[in-house]
Amino acid sequence: MHELLLFASVPVHQHHELLQQLAGLTAMQPRHSVERRLIFKAYRKPGLVTSRVGGSQDLQQSGDLQRVNKMLNGGMFYTQVVGPVSESDFSPAAPAADPDTQMEGMDESKPPVQGTSSYDFEQQPWKLEFRDIPEAGTRSAVTSRVMASAALPHGDIIPSMNAWGYSFVTEYVVEGDVFIQNDIVIYLHRVLHYPSGEQEHREPRRHLPVLKEMTPLEKSGSYVLQASVNVQDGSNQETMKTASQRLFGLREQLKSAVRLEQADRLCLDTRAK
Amino acid sequence: MASLTSDQIKVLEQSRQRLVQLTRSLGSLIASLNQSDPLPPWSSLQSQASIISNNLVSVSEHLSDHRDLLSSLVAYPGPDYPGRTQASTLEQLLRTKLDPRVEDWVARGRAAGTEPPALDASNLNPSAVAAAAQAQKPLSEAELAELWEWAPIEANQEARRRNWGGNFTLEEREAGIQNVVTGLKRQLEDDEGSEDEEEEEEEEAEESGEDEMEVVGVHRKSGGDGFEFEIAQHHAHVVEPVVPLGEILRYMTTGRMQ
Numbered sequence: 001m002h003e004l005l006l007f008a009s010v011p012v013h014q015h016h017e018l019l020q021q022l023a024g025l026t027a028m029q030p031r032h033s034v035e036r037r038l039i040f041k042a043y044r045k046p047g048l049v050t051s052r053v054g055g056s057q058d059l060q061q062s063g064d065l066q067r068v069n070k071m072l073n074g075g076m077f078y079t080q081v082v083g084p085v086s087e088s089d090f091s092p093a094a095p096a097a098d099p100d101t102q103m104e105g106m107d108e109s110k111p112p113v114q115g116t117s118s119y120d121f122e123q124q125p126w127k128l129e130f131r132d133i134p135e136a137g138t139r140s141a142v143t144s145r146v147m148a149s150a151a152l153p154h155g156d157i158i159p160s161m162n163a164w165g166y167s168f169v170t171e172y173v174v175e176g177d178v179f180i181q182n183d184i185v186i187y188l189h190r191v192l193h194y195p196s197g198e199q200e201h202r203e204p205r206r207h208l209p210v211l212k213e214m215t216p217l218e219k220s221g222s223y224v225l226q227a228s229v230n231v232q233d234g235s236n237q238e239t240m241k242t243a244s245q246r247l248f249g250l251r252e253q254l255k256s257a258v259r260l261e262q263a264d265r266l267c268l269d270t271r272a273k
Numbered sequence: 274m275a276s277l278t279s280d281q282i283k284v285l286e287q288s289r290q291r292l293v294q295l296t297r298s299l300g301s302l303i304a305s306l307n308q309s310d311p312l313p314p315w316s317s318l319q320s321q322a323s324i325i326s327n328n329l330v331s332v333s334e335h336l337s338d339h340r341d342l343l344s345s346l347v348a349y350p351g352p353d354y355p356g357r358t359q360a361s362t363l364e365q366l367l368r369t370k371l372d373p374r375v376e377d378w379v380a381r382g383r384a385a386g387t388e389p390p391a392l393d394a395s396n397l398n399p400s401a402v403a404a405a406a407q408a409q410k411p412l413s414e415a416e417l418a419e420l421w422e423w424a425p426i427e428a429n430q431e432a433r434r435r436n437w438g439g440n441f442t443l444e445e446r447e448a449g450i451q452n453v454v455t456g457l458k459r460q461l462e463d464d465e466g467s468e469d470e471e472e473e474e475e476e477e478a479e480e481s482g483e484d485e486m487e488v489v490g491v492h493r494k495s496g497g498d499g500f501e502f503e504i505a506q507h508h509a510h511v512v513e514p515v516v517p518l519g520e521i522l523r524y525m526t527t528g529r530m531q
Contacts, residue, residue, distance in 0.1 A: 009518040039528035078527050131526070170528035191525060217524060222514035224521055267519040268526055 002234030003131070004243045005143040005226060006251060006260040010188065012221040014257075021257055022179045022186060030177035030188075034211075036083040036124075037174055038157075038204050040166035041272050042076035076272040079166065080129045081157060085173075089119040090211040121206040122155040134265045142244045143263045146234065158203055171204055173214060176223070183243065184250055187226045191217035225258055227251075284339045285346075291335055295328040 010018055019030055132146035153160060158168060176189025192214035194205065216222075227250055229243040251260040277285075302321045305313050312318075336343065348366050350356060356363055371379065412420065435442075445453045516530075524530050 007518060007522065009514050009521075011514055012512055037525070039526075041527075172525075172528070174525075191521060218514055218516045218521060220512040220514055222512075222516075224518065263522055264519045267522040269523075270526055 001147050002231040002240065003145055003147040004229045004231065004240070004247055005134075005145070005263065006247050007143070007227075007263045008225040008254075008258040008260045010223040010225050010258055012223070015188070015223050018188065018223075018225070018257055019177060021254075022177075022188065025253060026179040026181040026186065028179060030179060032087075032175075032177050033189075034085050034087060034089075034173060034175045036085055036171060036204070036208075038081040038083075038126075038171040039078060039169040040081060040161050041078050041169045042165055043167050043272075044076070077130065077132075078169070078270045078272055080131070081126050081152065081161070082129050083124050083126045085119070085124070085208065087211055090208045091119075092210070119208050121204075125154055126152040126157050128152050131268070131270050133269045133271055134263070136265060140241075140244050141262050142247050143265070143268065144234075144240070144244075145268065147230070156204075168203055171201070172217070181250065183229050183246055185228050185230075186250075187228070188223050189226070190221065190223045193217055225260065227260055281342055284342060288332070288335055288339070288343070291328065291332045295325070295332055298325045298328055 023029055127149055128151075129149045130147065134143045134145040161168070172194070173192040174189050175192055176187055179186040179188075193216070194201075195209050195213045195215065227247055229246055231239050231243050233239060247260075254260060298321065302318075302325060305317070305321070350363060350367070354363065370376070441450050441453060520530055
């Protein structure tokens, strides 16, 4: 599958207005979405023979070795594991009541452990989303890249990811609103950091903090507007052209509100170096 | 009777071409209205309308530029005109009055173009005529500017006088809200009672120092003073993003900022 994209930066004061404009344009109410995103990075498995160039007398074998190594280590990418969560999965806001009153209220529906929600990490569905580095040198003014996604087992996906040669890098939360217009998925979103002060996590969190305590990556709270069209057959020039035409149409319609444009290719570089 | 010079023929030829263009664009608009289902998007209708209006302008310019020539021209059949077989065309070419239908159009157009604003014919005293002449005269630049300066302030003041919120005006409520024609399919609720609560909630939210974006009613003044108006709403809290888009995308891709 191919993905064609346009991006725009939306200052925070424009966010509410743009939501309304998009709701009008797409004739739908925004679908709010909150996602956990885990970043994984492919690593070079230890124990693989590194071919010593010119070190081997046996040219035939060296060629084979190189080929095998290339297959194993050639394409090393960052990849994302995305898990949808709902706002109720986050810890409830720190209750005004102190623990004492909680002890009294045993019959309350709240779980007995303070500050936790009904969030069940073991039941968290995950989806692997692979994105290639955007294609270089395309003349059309949209970002286009190969993409693929696959469902993963629920719960702790670290063992499976490790088995595939990926190590956990970091995680963040993306909150935003989705609109659909014909083939175009419009996603107005921003990145939220987990509250600082916690120690660096080496694996995905099993509990989610209070949503209000999450801090936006962009301190002013600005949003990113992403318009994307997915194309099943990226080799078909005709459909690719139609898809980018659609995006240009949207860009024209939103011209007075935001400026959608192609993203810098290297910013979306998923290759692991 | 002098025969036409080549320049004059060229003028006739040009008017023919422009008229052909006009009929073509009219024809394509009619065809797209008749044939496409659902109707074509408004943007395409609008562009077609602007093409037609451009054509009209060019035809009318052309006709008025060459008014002298065109009004003095007379058509007559040459001796070799096939009058027997092409009689109907000949009649069209030789008629001196307009087609009755066309005459109606022209009359309607003239009336629309020169219509005085609702002037009562029986009441022809001089002051009324003078007032009508005054009303017809377009405003001067300065007057227009003055009007534009005056209007937003006045509109804003008028708006501030009212207590905004709710779906109905006081007049409508007094006359009975069931009589109001909203043009909506859904039933609007008369939310008079809940208004105060909402405002209180919002005030609380603002006081507790939440992010302003979570307060949807950020444009509403908390003092119960009505709304902050749209005129002032924009750019009241302009905070340009600090982190460039590229950096955000880079972080989203690799979890690192460089």
